[in-house]
Amino acid sequence: MSIKFKNVDYVYAPGTPFQTQGLSNISFEIKDGSFVAIAGQTGSGKSTLMQHFDGLLLPSKGSITIANQTITVDTPNKVLKEIRKKVGLVFQFPENQLFEETVLKDVMFGPLNFGFSEEKAKEQAIRWIEKVGLPEETMSKSPFELSGGQMRRVAIAGVMAYEPDILCLDEPAAGLDPEGQKQIFDIFKNYQKLGHTVILISHNMDDISKYADDMLVLEQGHMIKHASPKEVFSDTDWVKKHYLDEPAPSKLARSLQKVGFHFSSMPLTVESLVEEISKELRAKGGN
């Protein structure tokens, strides 16, 4: 299920003194089944863009085609509900997403809302609560007595429980410890392998290089790049100019270059860095 944005503008509070241009003339297409990361500085428009994927915000201008439906400023609620069944969105601040008395009820809400039977909704909820790494006793707790990281896992389970075709995640790793982060990223990657599209907002360039096939970079509401992480991070000057961080393995590789190492291509992940270093050491050893 591809996603297409055509000349999309979004204006917050139009016609008021608080009017802000959230997005300006955004056009791109995301391929079905890909893992796409959205990057950019704070306030560049990432969350604004993401809230257009499930019609939470409607474009002030332009159109979006998603799940074979077109979203414009006039799209009726009935159509938006159909889109929301196919596009799940995990918010930047999970506490904005939770509202039921218990974790189990909260996670069942999505499946029930989209037509699953009570029995199936419960089965899905229990399955995903466990998959996101929450202990069984969490199910009967109030979502509001949990830690930030646990709340985030509940919010993720609540969306994944109805298995949307397109999964949108706004900084899903915030508040999780490193082991927890790896665990949920592996869940997202496996979800993509099942044929779903995954869209991720992240400030962490290591995660983006490791998991994403493609990257959209925003700056002050404009899209300034749509390319693979490899292409983006191979242009170090461009990366610096637009205040993006570099993946840690690339930084290390560039330091090694300064002391005489040679890399056939710039490594973006720890695995590719290790491979490149071994190659170089073997070559040196052979001399």
Ligand SMILES: Nc1ncnc2c1ncn2[C@@H]1O[C@H](COP(=O)(O)OP(=O)(O)OP(=O)(O)O)[C@@H](O)[C@H]1O
């Ligand atoms: N509800 C709102 N009302 C008015 N302006 C808003 C609102 N939400 C966001 N904005 C403005 O829109 C712009 C983009 O904000 P957005 O939240 O999309 O940025 P972001 O890239 O997600 O930032 P961050 O990395 O901090 O999450 C900013 O200038 C912000 O001040």
Ligand SMILES: [Mg+2]
């Ligand atoms: Mg944001």
